[in-house]
Amino acid sequence: xxxxxxxxxxxxxxxxxxxxxxxxxxxxxxxxxxxxxxxxxxxxxxxxxxxxxxxxxxxxxxxxxx
Amino acid sequence: xxxxxxxxxxxxxxxxxxxxxxxxxxxxxxxxxxxxxxxxxxxxxxxxxxxxxxxxxxxxxxxxxxxxxxxxxxxxxxxxxxxxxxxxxxxxxxxxxxxxxxxxxxxxxxxxxxxxxxxxxxxxxxxxxxxxxxxxxxxxxxxxxxxxxxxxxxxxxxxxxxxxxxxxxxxxxxxxxxxxxxxxxxxxxxxxxxxxxxxxxxxxxxxxxxxxxxxxxxxxxxxxxxxxxxxxxxxxxxxxxxxxxxxxxxxxxxxxxxxxxxxxxxxxxxxxxxxxxxxxxxxxxxxxxxxxxxxxxxx
Numbered sequence: 314x315x316x317x318x319x320x321x322x323x324x325x326x327x328x329x330x331x332x333x334x335x336x337x338x339x340x341x342x343x344x345x346x347x348x349x350x351x352x353x354x355x356x357x358x359x360x361x362x363x364x365x366x367x368x369x370x371x372x373x374x375x376x377x378x379x
Numbered sequence: 380x381x382x383x384x385x386x387x388x389x390x391x392x393x394x395x396x397x398x399x400x401x402x403x404x405x406x407x408x409x410x411x412x413x414x415x416x417x418x419x420x421x422x423x424x425x426x427x428x429x430x431x432x433x434x435x436x437x438x439x440x441x442x443x444x445x446x447x448x449x450x451x452x453x454x455x456x457x458x459x460x461x462x463x464x465x466x467x468x469x470x471x472x473x474x475x476x477x478x479x480x481x482x483x484x485x486x487x488x489x490x491x492x493x494x495x496x497x498x499x500x501x502x503x504x505x506x507x508x509x510x511x512x513x514x515x516x517x518x519x520x521x522x523x524x525x526x527x528x529x530x531x532x533x534x535x536x537x538x539x540x541x542x543x544x545x546x547x548x549x550x551x552x553x554x555x556x557x558x559x560x561x562x563x564x565x566x567x568x569x570x571x572x573x574x575x576x577x578x579x580x581x582x583x584x585x586x587x588x589x590x591x592x593x594x595x596x597x598x599x600x601x602x603x604x605x606x607x608x609x610x611x612x613x614x615x616x617x618x619x620x621x622x623x624x625x626x627x628x629x630x631x632x633x634x635x636x637x638x639x640x641x642x643x644x645x646x647x648x649x650x651x652x653x654x655x656x657x658x659x660x661x662x663x664x665x666x667x668x669x670x671x672x673x674x675x676x677x678x
Contacts, residue, residue, distance in 0.1 A: 338461035345463060345537040354462050 322363040326329040382465035386455040394451025401444025449520040469610035475523035546596035555592030590648035616651035
């Protein structure tokens with residue numbers, strides 16, 4: 314699975330720390346998700362998508378091998 | 380995965396303040412035979428072979444400080460606790476228990492070599508101050524703490540989420556279950572020397588490995604949810620294990636405590652399989668009941 318967190322953050326002009334504070338996780342967790350090393354839970358994915366005002370499929374995208 | 384059953388972050392500092400003096404005191408108790416003068420109870424008028432007239436509580440105090448302190452350090456929340464830190468914590472715990480028993484395997488091998496060949500160097504390593512059952516009180520916690528904080532703080536910007544690997548279900552899980560159940564009672568009998576056999580008591584020392592086969596191989600159906608049940612069962616097993624140990628530390632003395640110390644070798648795996656299998660059983664019952672209801676509704 315890949316994600317467009319970095320791009321979405323850039324559009325909203327938001328740092329990793331800003332996003333982390335909004336959804337109540339640590340900055341490192343956001344970074345670990347952005348570098349595709351951690352697949353967040355559905356709850357966390359939905360919270361992130363809500364911050365960006367987009368459906369979750371636009372932020373998290375399944376890949377061939379998933 | 381939500382973090383559950385954890386202490387508030389401030390307990391980590393409390394833990395450090397307990398563990399350090401505990402280790403220092405423990406060092407003096409084990410290696411220098413130190414006992415705090417007067418810190419004792421007069422239990423009976425005269426001592427027997429296995430019952431002392433006076434019970435000094437210095438070693439109990441050291442053990443309580445070390446184990447309690449390490450528990451607080453290990454299981455207090457990090458400053459910003461979230462699902463990833465919770466997951467890393469439980470992964471690290473599962474990893475630490477395995478590593479603990481691999482170290483035990485190495486120790487056992489050395490001890491057996493010593494038993495067979497009587498090498499002086501091995502004698503020192505396996506008998507004096509390196510008694511594994513003694514280390515086993517705090518080694519799982521110490522390994523876990525090292526692993527957990529390494530994964531959290533190795534890189535400043537991200538956490539290391541390293542997935543656990545399990546052995547395939549067949550033949551390992553099946554073999555582990557059959558052997559564990561078949562050998563548990565004989566090995567306990569052997570340890571208590573009820574058979575009066577010469578070599579039977581050794582069986583107990585190999586029990587952890589039989590349990591490990593069970594614990595570190597996949598269930599027939601292993602998915603994300605089963606995995607989370609597995610990890611939280613290990614957390615409960617570690618809690619119960621140390622709760623028993625701390626209680627025994629206060630209420631059991633002499634030979635009784637030696638017995639607890641021996642059984643302690645398998646308590647974590649034993650409690651784990653009980654909790655884990657019970658939860659799987661409850662899950663399967665719930666699922667079959669619900670699907671039964673669903674079928675009724677369709678009809």
